[in-house]
Amino acid sequence: MHAIICQENGSHYISMVFGYYRDRARSYYADYWIVWDSKKERLIKWPTFKPKKKFLEKQILIVDTDQNDWKLNQDGEGCVNFLNRNLLDSIMKENNQPQNILEQCRKIDKGYTYDEVHEIKTQKDIEDLDWITGNFHDAYIAKKKLQDDGKLYLKFEGIWGCDLEVWFWGDLEYDMSSRDSELVDDPYWFDSTILFHDGFVYLIDEEDMTVEKITTDYCYFKARHMEYRVIPK
Structure with a gap:
């Protein structure tokens, strides 16, 4: 640890x-x-x-x-x-x-190396990010940008102890309208689910989610790749 x-x-x-x-x-x-x-x-x-x-x-x-x-x-x-x-x-x-x-x-x-930017590839990677973010409790999307290279960049603030930069890319699909601070009064996340399904990684703003449960009522991101960087406070 x-x-x-x-x-x-x-x-x-x-x-x-x-x-x-x-x-x-x-x-x-x-x-x-x-x-x-x-x-x-x-x-x-x-x-x-x-x-x-x-x-x-x-x-x-x-x-x-x-x-x-x-x-x-x-x-x-x-x-x-x-x-x-x-x-x-x-x-x-x-x-x-x-x-x-x-x-x-x-x-x-001896032998441990901390990767400042880390890609989500395994279930342990998901568990590590859940620990870092407290399942995104109190998080909100402070910045968002679709970059020229096709990657979606997000900056989450409000996480206890840190901010978090996240990138998604590869057959990208998302809907953040339900948590868009420019559109809604409550952009804050209470919980989250990160999961793998059919070669994709998903991030959803609700606990215990499955792919089948995703609707426009949720803020979600789907891509072939997801990586993140922790910004300690």
């Missing part, structure tokens, strides 16, 4: 994610992730949401959802298999974290 870590000064960096836990004694939203610091010198606790903000503002974006090497409990909390919560809680308090633990973390972190 890997994530974009969004810092208060507007900068960001990519980190492997080593654990995820909730602190319900503090707050319903007091969940946190175990990640590298910006220099990859020590492990830190990184809350999902920025502290002391009037509204919920995400400061971590999961871009790779692979948890095959994790131990998880029934609530979805857990960590990579050579760590545990008690150990992590103890080393978070140490100025000098155990080198053997840090070396194990560095070892499993």
Whole structure:
């Protein structure tokens, strides 16, 4: 599992994610992730949401959802298999974290490359984008352009923690009239479905959709190819 870590000064960096836990004694939203610091010198606790903000503002974006090497409990909390919560809680308090633990973390972190522009080709790609966008909850199409190369360009804003650029191309078909901010009072998405069907990829502004359910009541995009780029906030 890997994530974009969004810092208060507007900068960001990519980190492997080593654990995820909730602190319900503090707050319903007091969940946190175990990640590298910006220099990859020590492990830190990184809350999902920025502290002391009037509204919920995400400061971590999961871009790779692979948890095959994790131990998880029934609530979805857990960590990579050579760590545990008690150990992590103890080393978070140490100025000098155990080198053997840090070396194990560095070892499993080798070889990962973050692709800034990523094409949707597999079911895991869909899952990754769903995690990044929160299924496009609160998103709206801020910009749209049919480019000279035939690609449809969209910029989504309103997503928690980021904006998102998306491109569709190849036997392109779409209808965004139901979410066009120039035509309707409510351009905001509540949920979404991304799916593959007969060699096409679809993005639809409703959950649990199938191709057969698509009508002009929905905002949808259909193409042979779909790729995206995350713009962290």
